[in-house]
Amino acid sequence: MNFKRPLLAPLFAAFFIAACALYTGASAQNLQNNGLGAGSASVIAPAKGPVVTTEQVRAELLAWAPEGVEAGKPVWVGLQLAHQPEWHTYWKNSGDSGLPTLLQWQLPGGITAGEIAWPAPKKIPVGTLANYGYENTVLLPVPLTVPQGFAGAQLDIGLKASWLVCRKECIPQEGDFTLRIPVKSSTATSGAAFQAAFDAAPRPLPPGASQVEVSGKTLKVTLGGLPAALQGKTLAFFPETGSVIEPAGAWQQAWQPGPQGALWTAQLPLSAQRTESPALMPLVVSFHDAAYRIEAPVKGSWPPVAAVAALPPALEAALKANAAAGATPLQTRTSTTTPVGLLAALLGALLGGMVLNLMPCVFPVLAIKVVGFVQVKDQATRVRTGLAYSAGVVLSFLALGALFLGLRAAGEQLGWGFQLQSPAVVAGLAVLFTLLGLNLAGLFEFGSILPGRVANLQAKNPTVNAFLSGVLVTAIASPCTAPFMGASLGYALGLPAAQALAVFAAIGLGMALPYLAASAIPAVARALPRPGAWMLTFKQLMAFPMFATVAWLVWVLGQQSGIDGAGALLALLVLMALTLWAFTLRGTSRTAIATFSIALGALALWAIGPNVIKPLDAAPITAASGRWQAWEPGRVDQLTAQGQSVFVDFTAAWCVTCQYNKKTTLTNAEVLADMEAKKVALLRADWTRRDPAVTAALSQLGRSGVPVYVIYKPGRAPVVLSEVLSVADVRAELAKL
Secondary structure, eight states, X not given: OOTTOOTHHHHXXXXXXXXXXXXXXXXXXXXXXXXXXXXXXXXXXXXXXXXXXXXXXXXXXXXXXXTOSOTTSOOEEXXXXXXXXXXXXXXXXXXXXXXOOEEEEXXXXXXXXXXXXXXXXXXXXXXXXXXXXXXXXXXXXXXXXXXXXXXXXXXXXXXXXXXXXXXXXXXXXXXXXXXXXXXXXXXXXXXXXXXXXXHHSOEEOOOTTOEEEEETTEEEEEEOOOOGGGTTOOXXXXXXXXXSBOTTSOOEEEEEOOTTSOEEEEEEEBOTTOOOOOSEEEEEEEETTEEEEEEEEEESOOOOOOOOOSSOHHHHHHHHHHHHHTOOSSEESSOOSSOOOHHHHXXXXXXXXHHXXXXXXXXXXXXXXXXXXXXXXXHHHHHHHHHHHHHHHHHHHXXXXXXXXXXXXXXXXXXXXXXXXXXXXXXXXXXXXXXXXXXXXXXOOHHHHSOHHHHTHHHXXXXXXXXXXXXXXXXXXXXXXXXXXXXXXXXXXXXXXXXXXXXXXXXXXXXXXXXXXXXXXXXXXXXXOOSSTXXXXXXXXXXXXXXXXXXXXXXXXXXXXXXXXXXXXXXXXXXXXXXXXXXXXXXXXXXXXXXXXXXXHHHHHHHHHHHHHOOOOSSOSSOOXXXXXXXXXXXXXXXXXXTOOEEEEEEOXXXXXXXXXXXXXXXXXXXXXXXXXXXXXXXXXXXXXXXXXXXXXXXXXXXXXXXXXXXXXXXXXXXXXXXXXXXXXXXXXXXXX
16 A cells, blocks of 8 residues: 555545435435335425325325315215234224324315214234224224305315324324315215225124123123124224223223123223223224114212323323432432533534544544655645644534534434444445455555546545545544533534534534644654554554454445345355456456456356345344343333333444443443342343434433433432443432432
8 A cells, every 4th residue: 555645535525425415315305205215204204295204104085075175065074093913003992002184175165074983993913002992994984064055066074184194113204195085076086995995994882781880890791782793703902092901901891691682791991091981982892894872871979090191100200309309300429400502412423523532433444644645744744634624513513513504404303423324425435444444455556556646635635535534434423422522513403504513513613623633743753653564554553453453344235235235245245355466467467367356256146245234124123132131112111100210322333333232331340239239120222223212311401322322210200320330420310210
């Protein structure tokens, strides 16, 4: 490698710019086509028509007016939700969790909308809970009442709908719909969908001998008048009134003879969180596609209701404790009194940027800069180089910050380091670090495989090279979160764009400051060793951090694309090294072997290349292991409600700081012993791949990236620890539990 021609900085910078452009283009296309980023935003851009599509649901506004729009004629509208496999939305009583779909209509004067004619739901188990809702495709029909004398050629219908779509994670979504139907002609193309919804709606039955009896902690249901075809069958049971029974609780049902026919009876556990004491209970029972609705009177006295919890119990207790203590809802170990202000955020960003130079993910690139700096002895050139490098760092952080803020404003649920959640970006970085390592090791020189005109560009433009080196350093450092940075980045998300970008610029300035100072202080240059034979040894030595970085990136890709993806990437890297070696040969052997290696590489890229960017299924990457359990939304509330303290590790495979903390502190025997003694539940929230639930949890903590470490104690505000953990700090916080 010729130290006067380090072309890898421009190549890396070009890759970084291309990767950001690719991510932006893909995200913009996704938002344009789907109205929502992948499993992310809670608000969808208003649609200009009847359809809004997300990655979980296709929602469409339908109408059915077979005899035109006229008083006394049937006119129905409805929202059809087509769910992706494993996703569901909710019935009017959502069960243990969830929210029913809400429809808000905008209609011409005089036209009114009725209630949703809810189709019968199904019971959807979710862990230890049970919900009532819909999978596959469901239409929620609503009747319209048209007044006498309604005039007009068209009926313009507007709808603002909101729904909660869940699998293991839940995503609130909403959309604005418009639809125009002719008044005088028939609108019947969706007749089959509406007829299927009408058939799925429960048929009303008179109460007859039906009743509900409250007996202690049990609800005894007796239903009479059910069709004979149901007798002897096992029925599904759905109360329209929420928070009355335990949907997931064990219950019994039986058929018994009655004076006027068979009676269906059931005994169900009352909910400990019951908030209603109805005198009349609308009930739905179903068997396969047949469903019936009965409004049964209630006998007996209801036990006292539970207090209405507008917030999860743990959060409500923490807020009450904060109010009593005069503290803020969120405490951090470094600041527990007042929220961070703009000046404090800028200072934290500046310090965090400086500390980034010490992060393991930045070491290899800085080593190259040190070697290159030895060659520059002219003071004016050093200063120009330092300024150009600093400009590259600061402008790159501004560009990355603008991209980050823009995508979040467009609806993407992103956090700091989002680019490494893409397998394609991880694979691209692995390729470029392999190139750099092979070059440093002496396998090839860029001058031997590139045209001489290209190879001489850097020699003629050292300032441009320094600028692009700053872009490269930003690309490598961007996934890392240093101390002081976490609170600043989280605070920046709530600021106006100009102030938020100032925080990003402060991070870049902090990162560039040490090199800028070294370039401006003559004593630093004098202290550097003179160029000599040691530089060749140092150059070859630096190849090994590059290869170590490649190994880490392949491991990260394995977390995202599985063992097949990691194996495919390794094979492609080997073929790339073969091709590079072939270009160092001379004569006919160069032509023959290079042609063969290129053909082999192209064949491998076609055959196994798709495995590299093919993501695994959406199952959590972090499985339960030992005392650590996988984090899930609501799990912290469940544990703290039981009186247990919780430690949550928000982490990612591509976060070097996360892995360092895991190996040095979170596996420390004394720390684990303290956690065992305090009976602290350990949860790990893995953010290696994009997970909107984890992103939302980070946002609630005022953070936008990992690592984040939080200790929850019942009745106390969450405590957020420093990004770089120490055994002493963690043990000190555990001692307070």
